[in-house]
Amino acid sequence: MVPLDTNDLLFRIRGGLYLDGILNKTDEDGIKEGFSEAIKDLIAKVNSQSFVLFGWESALYMWPKSRASTLPTELEETSTCKSILKLVPIEVNDYLKKIPARKSVKIKPLKVVNLELLFEMTRPDVAEPVTIRNNNSARIHFRLVLPIDVVVFANPEDQWGQLQDQFVKAVSTQLYEMDQCIQRYTKRKSVPIPQAFHFELPVSTTLTTVIYPAGYSEKDLEPQRKELHHKLGLEDKPYLRRSMAYSFPNDDLLNTHLRTIHKYIPPPSSEDFQVFVVHGSYTYHHYLQDGINDGGWGCAYRTLQTILSWYNYQGYINVPIPTHEKIQQMLVTAGDKGPSIVGSTDWIGSFEIRSVLNSFGITSKIMNIRSGSEIALAARELAEHFEVQGTPVMVGGEPLAHTLLGVAWNEETGAVRYLILDAHYTGEDDWASVIDKAIDWKHDDFWDPLEPYNLCLPQRSQGV
Known part of the structure; x- marks a missing residue:
């Protein structure tokens, strides 16, 4: 751009x-x-x-x-x-x-x-x-x-x-x-x-x-x-x-949720990396927003809300951002969860995210990573995702979920940086605080080397 x-x-x-x-x-x-x-x-x-x-x-x-x-x-x-x-x-x-x-x-x-x-x-x-x-x-x-x-x-x-x-x-x-x-x-x-x-x-x-x-x-x-x-x-x-x-x-001042905050974060050096980031706009959703105390269990719900906001801003859908309970009801309707999840503090993961996105007519790919030490091996595929699809990615690993907004990749050395938007942030929706504490380019050691991860990669719909 x-x-x-x-x-x-x-x-x-x-x-x-x-x-x-x-x-x-x-x-x-x-x-x-x-x-x-x-x-x-x-x-x-x-x-x-x-x-x-x-x-x-x-x-x-x-x-x-x-x-x-x-x-x-x-x-x-x-x-x-x-x-x-x-x-x-x-x-x-x-x-x-x-x-x-x-x-x-x-x-x-x-x-x-x-x-x-x-x-x-x-x-x-x-x-x-x-x-x-x-x-x-x-x-x-x-x-x-x-x-x-x-x-x-x-x-x-x-x-x-x-x-x-x-x-x-x-x-x-x-x-x-x-x-x-x-x-x-x-x-x-x-x-x-x-x-x-x-x-x-x-x-x-x-x-x-x-x-x-x-x-x-x-x-x-x-x-x-x-x-x-x-x-x-x-x-x-x-x-x-x-x-x-x-x-x-x-x-921007009228928005309840901060919008497209990654554009204020300096990317890694262009001499060392090719940078691939999300296209277009989205809003940032995180713990404790909207009067909901979801600390410790709602990170995947918040990541899903950020993803859906992207589809709203790109004009692919026009829907209110669903609450946690609405998301739970959609999972019950889709047959992925039993009725007991509604109103609970149950954690959800990448497969549930895909199911809810599918309810809105959005297809997704699931990428299985055996351990955090191997996420760097997926750099080429992630770079292609952001270049072609340009959607936020949900990264789920027990018991945490993060929003991935981009990757910086050096094809020759294999070095990778990950642009992480942290759904676990609990502070105020203040630009200075959010940019200081809730978004950054992370190194490989950000991921647990022994923990498996499932990534949900939403796909862009066709058309202008």
């Missing part, structure tokens, strides 16, 4: 723009034509002096076309873009500052400057399509709000006046793409609400924005994703499912 260029500033423009229009005809073609004309009129308004932006939690209002602002002396047309940092609070990952320097990879946080359109409306989770009803009138007026969500990257040294032109162009472009979405997905007399999603892709140092219609399933959107994959040169793996949208700093 090519990292985002954190030397740039990211300006995020959000808000609701009212779309007003007239339908002269109420058949499908007439509806499409009416909405397209209305969006053209709205683009013209965005390119007029009435277009206004303001900085979140600031006193800054600006009119990009006229270059006017409420702080003209602080932000002149020839000022550098970074001048705005003194005027508008930035959205940034403050928790990165608390991560111990000895453990953390040196990541320069992305600075997000939030700008808002008047009549602000954030992207809804679910939006109903607009339904056109013919009331026997010759002309029908419609009005709705388009939820704009635009990102613009800028060099801090660029001139502020030029950047304002980019703001206008970016919002206009998104409106045009929303029109394309409406044209594509309007069926009969049902018009979808277009929504913007931003994605971090392996082929770009900026974010890629895609417009999807609200209310459509991932299956419905697969043809559009395939077209985009071909256009962008992406692999036959999910990159553009809505659940994979970029997580902005404030989004």
